[in-house]
Every structure is written in structure tokens, then in C-alpha cells.
Amino acid sequence: MKSHALRADILMLFTAMIWGVSFVAQRLGMDAIGPFLYTGLRFTLGAVALLPLLAWSSKRGAQPFNRGLILAGLAIGTALTVGINLQQVGLMFTSVTNSGFITGLYVIIVPLLGLLIGHRAGMGTWLGAALAVTGMAMLSIGPGFHVASGDWLQLTGAFVWGGHVLLVGLFASRYDPIRLAFLQFVTCAVVSMILAVVFEEIHWDAIVQAAPALIYGGLFGVATGFTLQVIAQKHAIASHAAIILSLEAVFAAIAGALFLDETLHVRGYFGCALMLAGMLVAQLWPKKAEVKAV
Numbered sequence: 224m225k226s227h228a229l230r231a232d233i234l235m236l237f238t239a240m241i242w243g244v245s246f247v248a249q250r251l252g253m254d255a256i257g258p259f260l261y262t263g264l265r266f267t268l269g270a271v272a273l274l275p276l277l278a279w280s281s282k283r284g285a286q287p288f289n290r291g292l293i294l295a296g297l298a299i300g301t302a303l304t305v306g307i308n309l310q311q312v313g314l315m316f317t318s319v320t321n322s323g324f325i326t327g328l329y330v331i332i333v334p335l336l337g338l339l340i341g342h343r344a345g346m347g348t349w350l351g352a353a354l355a356v357t358g359m360a361m362l363s364i365g366p367g368f369h370v371a372s373g374d375w376l377q378l379t380g381a382f383v384w385g386g387h388v389l390l391v392g393l394f395a396s397r398y399d400p401i402r403l404a405f406l407q408f409v410t411c412a413v414v415s416m417i418l419a420v421v422f423e424e425i426h427w428d429a430i431v432q433a434a435p436a437l438i439y440g441g442l443f444g445v446a447t448g449f450t451l452q453v454i455a456q457k458h459a460i461a462s463h464a465a466i467i468l469s470l471e472a473v474f475a476a477i478a479g480a481l482f483l484d485e486t487l488h489v490r491g492y493f494g495c496a497l498m499l500a501g502m503l504v505a506q507l508w509p510k511k512a513e514v515k516a517v
Contacts, residue, residue, distance in 0.1 A: 234455035235467040243474020245444035246319045247482045249311055251435030257423035258311040261433065261440070263415035266307075268406035268441025272452065276401050295394040296406020297345040302387040303449070304411040308418070309380035316373025320485050323475030324359045325377035330469040330501075332385030339496040340389070347508020351466050358497030359472050359492050366465040388464060393451055400453040409447060417479055438443050466505040473498055 252261040286292065314322050330352050334344040395401060419425065430437075452468070473495045479485035 226413070231455040231458040231464075232467060234451045235464055236470065238451045238455065239468050240474045241443050241451075242449040242468070242471040243323065243476075244478045245440055245448065246314070246323055246471075246475040247478045248436040248439040248444065250314050250319055250483065252433045252440060253311075253315060255429045255433035256354040256425075257307050257419060258315065259308065259415050260419035260423050260425060260430075261437065262307055262311050263412050263419050264430065264433075265437050265440035266408050266412035266415060266445055268437060269445025269449070270405055270412055272442055272446035273401060273405045273408065277405060280399065286402065288402060292398045292402060295309055295390075295398055295408060296403055297410055299387065299390045300407035300410025301396060302390055303407050304414045306380045306383035306387055307411060308377050308415060309383065313373040313376030313380065317377065318485055319483060320362070320472075320476045321364075321374060322377050323472035323479075324362060325374055326384060327359050327426065327469040327472040328356065328378065328381040329385040329388060330359075330466055332382055333388050333464075336385050336389055339423050339499055345508065348505050350467070350508065351503075351505030353501070355466055355469055355501030356505060357499045358494040358499075358501060359375035359469070360494070362472065362476050362494030386503075388468070392464065395421065395453050395457045400448065400457060404450040404453045407449070470498055470502060 249261065252265075256264075281287075310322065310326060316326075334342070334348055334352065337344065452464075455464070476485070476491060476495075
């Protein structure tokens with residue numbers, strides 16, 4: 224239904240804004256604590272924030288936890304864990320703007336991966352993706368750009384994020400979105416905390432120092448952003464979802480300029496316009512009518 228599709232588009236756009244600003248919180252949080260600890264704590268906070276919603280939905284007769292739901296949550300949570308930690312570690316060696324651009328390459332990766340599992344991508348999706356990627360390049364690649372180690376990590380993560388978008392699209396229509404979101408948060412929190420205990424030093428005063436970044440990252444970036452993604456993708460096509468969610472690169476660049484003094488040139492604003500055009504093309508391009516065999 225058109226109303227459901229419009230609602231999904233608005234929710235995903237809001238999600239992209241939250242995630243774009245989250246890049247800044249992720250960078251600032253690592254001024255005090257390590258990347259795995261930051262990820263583990265913010266996803267723990269995100270999972271805890273969903274507990275009231277879980278209780279409320281249970282009273283309303285929501286789908287109970289079962290084997291299929293748990294396995295789906297673990298699958299999505301595993302992809303989330305790998306993708307977010309590659310992104311988090313990569314931010315130590317690249318800028319927020321570059322990270323937003325390279326992560327956003329999943330706008331191309333999603334339809335490519337979708338072809339492997341039988342999805343179809345129309346001309347509008349491919350043209351929109353091309354415009355969006357061109358816009359992200361203009362936004363993020365400046366003179367003297369080189370492939371730093373952090374950029375390679377972000378690129379690897381982009382492939383993982385592509386898989387994550389497809390997995391969410393696959394399971395969001397089958398299972399309760401709140402429970403699905405909760406399970407992926409718990410999976411990511413547990414694995415990341417184990418990595419933090421093994422590889423990082425943990426000090427309470429450092430955690431307190433990182434608290435503002437953790438609160439934003441946990442309550443908004445995780446509890447709100449990833450939950451809205453799961454809810455929105457119940458009525459969205461995965462390749463279109465990737466186009467809209469890739470706008471987080473625009474918001475990341477703007478947030479980086481505002482809070483971290485990262486420069487946004489005139490060419491960057493033109494890149495933002497191209498990305499918006501890509502999103503609109505993907506959504507508004509006329510669809511071919513299906514012809515039934517006689």
C-alpha cells in the first residue's frame with residue numbers, strides 16, 4: 224500500500240539522520256574508551272531501552288520468542304556485530320565524512336547481493352544508486368584522497384551492511400520487529416563486550432567520560448535507529464531501503480562539519496543534492512507493468 228510505503232520512507236529517512244550523527248558520537252566516544260567497549264556498552268544500553276517495549280508488546284499478545292525468531296535475531300545480530308565493529312575500528316583511522324561515504328557503498332552492494340537470491344532491481348533502482356554513489360563521491364572524496372587502512376575496513380564493512388539490509392528485509396515481515404531488534408542488540412552487545420574484555424583496558428572513569436556519546440549512541444543510534452529500520456523494512460524493498468538509508472552519509476558529513484570542524488565544500492553540497500536525486504529517482508521511476516502469460 225502507498226501509505227505504508229510512504230511511512231516506511233519517512234522512518235528510514237529519520238533513521239539515516241540519526242545514524243549520520245551517530246558517526247560523530249562514535250568518534251567522540253573513542254576519545255575515552257576503546258572501539259569494542261563503546262560498541263558493547265551502547266548496544267547494551269539499546270537492548271535495555273527496548274525492555275519496556277517488549278513488556279508492552281507481550282501484554283498485547285505479540286509473537287512469542289521461538290526457535291525461528293531466535294535464529295533470525297542471531298543471524299541479523301551477527302551481521303550487525305561484524306559491520307558495526309569494522310566501522311567503529313575504521314573510524315580510528317579515517318574521517319567521519321570518509322566513513323559515511325564508504326559505508327554508504329552498500330547502496331550498490333544490496334541490489335548486487337539481491338540478484339544472488341532472486342531479487343530484481345529495475346532501471347530506477349540502478350540509476351538512483353549510480354546517482355547516489357556519484358553524489359557520495361563528490362561529497363567525501365577531496366584532493367589527495369588515498370586508501371587508508373580505516374577506509375579498507377569501512378569498505379569491508381559496507382559488504383557486511385549490504386548483507387544486513389537484506390537479512391532485515393527477509394525476516395522483518397516474518398517476525399515481531401521489536402523482538403527481532405532486541406535479539407540483534409543482545410547478540411552485538413555480548414560479542415562486543417567479550418572482545419573488549421580480551422583486547423582492551425576497561426576503566427570506570429573512562430566510561431563516565433564517554434557517557435554522553437554512549438547515551439546518544441545507545442538510545443538514538445541503536446534503540447531508535449535500528450528499531451525503526453526493522454519496522455520500516457516491513458513495507459520497503461531492500462534495494463530502495465539501501466538508497467534512502469545511504470543518506471546517512473549526507474548527515475554524517477554535515478554533523479562532522481558542525482561538531483568536528485570537518486570541511487564541507489561547495490562540491491559537497493552538490494553531492495548531497497545528487498544523493499537526494501538518486502533517492503527520488505529510485506522511488507519515482509515508472510515501474511514496468513507485469514505481463515501475464517496467456
